Amino acid sequence: MRFDGAQVSVEVRGSRLSVVRMAGVLDQVTVARLATVAAAQMARCTGHIVVDLGEVRFFGTDDLEALVTVDEAASAAGLRLHLAGIAGREGMLPVGIAAALARFSMFPTVEHAERELIGRVPAVATTSSPRSSSVWPCSPLVVTDGVRGARTGTVRSGG
Template sequence: MPEPATLASVRVEGPADGVVVLHVSGELDTTSAEELAKPLKANLSEGVRAVVVDLGGVRFLGSAGLESLVVGRQRAEELGVRLVLVATNRSALRPIQATGLSSVFTIVESVEDALAQV
């Protein structure tokens, strides 16, 4: 359970062999983007074939949160790990679209859709 002062939290789940799902909730801004960056970096490793980032619980996605996703994508590409975002809510999807990052990421509508792709 996150501390009351924590704006964002990430729950890590490993539903299938070599696939990790990060369920993100809260607000990802300059003070809380590390809450995503750390588990994303930790789970992008050898032996993992895909990481799914579920942004369904995100209420705000600022530039620092976007940066965490971009850095994660770069690391995933270096390691040959597939990175898929789940984003349907406006608070997560709109900043990704407004910055042109929707052409960089694979974005699907549900964790089930993401798992079917990987």
């Protein structure tokens, strides 16, 4: 089998949210594979499918018709398809690709999408225990005066 420069994975975050992650190259071949994986999630999800393009390093097509078809099928089934991970890169994309992506509902990150779509803070932001045995636990975040900071100090943004 020939490696086409892309990887697609699925993360189920509950019955109302599935995340399809794309990494590598998004071109004519890989967008079709991405659409197939996203379409398969329609049978497993009752709410939202978020396609995370944050790890796509090269956009080689502005023909997203395969994803448009999945979006339309999701709408017909009472689901919503969203894109995430494009924030901050829109200005670097060719006009045709940016215009094709603009057709979709978009969020800066999957975590933003999860918070806004199902009203839940992602588990990785609320737990202090490691997700696997190879991850070192961080000290838990504490909230002081509405500002999140590490246990040893407070992180403030702005001035």
